[in-house]
Amino acid sequence: MKLEIPIVKKEVLFTPKCNMNCSYCYEPNKRFIELKIEDAKMLADDLCSLEFYLMGGEPFLNIDFISTLIDEIAKKDIDQMQKRRLIDSLRFVVTNGTLIKNNIDIVKKYGLRLSISLDGPEAINDKNRIYHNGKGTFRDIMDGIDTCIANNIEWSIHSTISINNLKNFFSLFMFYLNLATNIYSIDDAIEYMSSNMFQIITTENIFDSDINAFIEQQEKIMKYIITSSLDKSKKNRLAKGWFKKIKSSSCNAGNQLVAVDGIGDIYPCGELAATSEGTKYSNFKILDNYIAIKESRVFSSNFETLQENQKYYTLWCPSANLVSSGSVFYQNCKYNLMIDEYNRFIDEMFSYYGIK
DSSP: OOOOOSSSSEEEOOOOOOBOOOOOOOTTOSSSSOOHHHHHHHHHHHOSSSEEEESSGGGGGHHHHHHHHHHHHTOOOOHHHHHHHHHHHHEEEEOOOTTTTGGHHHHHHHHHEEEEEESSSHHHHHHOOOTTTBBBBBHHHHHHHHHHHHHHHEEEEEEEEEEGGGGGGHHHHHHHHHHHHHSSSSEEEEHHHHHHHEOOOOSSSSOOOHHHHHHHHEEEEEEEEHHHHHHHHHHHHHHHHHHOOOOOOOOOOOTTEEEEEEEEOOOOHHHHHSSTTTGGGGGSHHHHHHHHHHHHHHHHHHTTGGGGGGOOOOOOHHHHHHHHHSTTOOOOHHHHHHHHHHHHHHHHHHHHTTTT
16 A cells, blocks of 8 residues: 655654753653754755754754754755745744753854743743753743843743643733733733743643633633723733634644654654654554544544534644543543633633623
8 A cells, every 4th residue: 555645844853852851741751863964964855845843852952953954955956935935944943942042143143933932930830841950940941031032033932831730820921921011012012922822731631620720710811901001902902812712623643744753763743753652653564553643634624624513622633642542533521621611711701891
């Protein structure tokens, strides 16, 4: 049987090294090998995709690989649209933020855009995002953000929300709002608040009490916005920027996306490769496993188009499903219930306060 995959994005597992020891790391065993400069040159000779996504590890611990890959692609005689898209994808770097100051020259030279992992104020962030010696990382991350601001580097924040932090969302909101207003004008701060991304861990056990706490925190945020001294237009913009309904989604793993590790093994996606069961999916050696990933996309793509199913379906990540249940088809039902409650909350609050 011949499989043909129209590859749009190639995820490259290019470094296992990380100077942090986050409690929720999805790849704690770091079994992948680090790619070298020679590997970057080889990748540039095999440009079968339109985009790259580099997965670590911490990228700044192998930054020469990224710069070499950009340089090599820039020299290639290929379609200009493909070249721009490939280089632009490589310029987007997800980092823990602690090594920005030491690498600011290369950040500026290549125009890197940084998505910085930060889980909120120091007391919240340092519960989960710590160094290997147990020391908190908050102050070093903030130094990295200050370095970005001083050097006009494009940056945003990515927060990972563990189950223990669902009850801290108001504190997270106030932290990011204060951070934004200390840096930007109020209009730019409101825009900044809409650009940050929160990822709730979907593989943890969620209970009704967690859902209630999460919704109560969102209600507290809404009341703060409505009773603030902002004019009505700004209140509406801040509310719409922060409260975004989470829509159902399907997965491109193994469809338009593949992941490659340091020894050339191929996986449907990088996160699936990092699971304890990941080796089962490498190089399509057990074809039924790969077909299951493909079928899950077909099933979810059809399921999500049915309006009556929206309240039951918001998550479709085969990797998260596999970790949760041992099956790519299982979904975390309590997570879906929480998201449905959140979306319903947004509809009701926006209607009640006349936010359009």
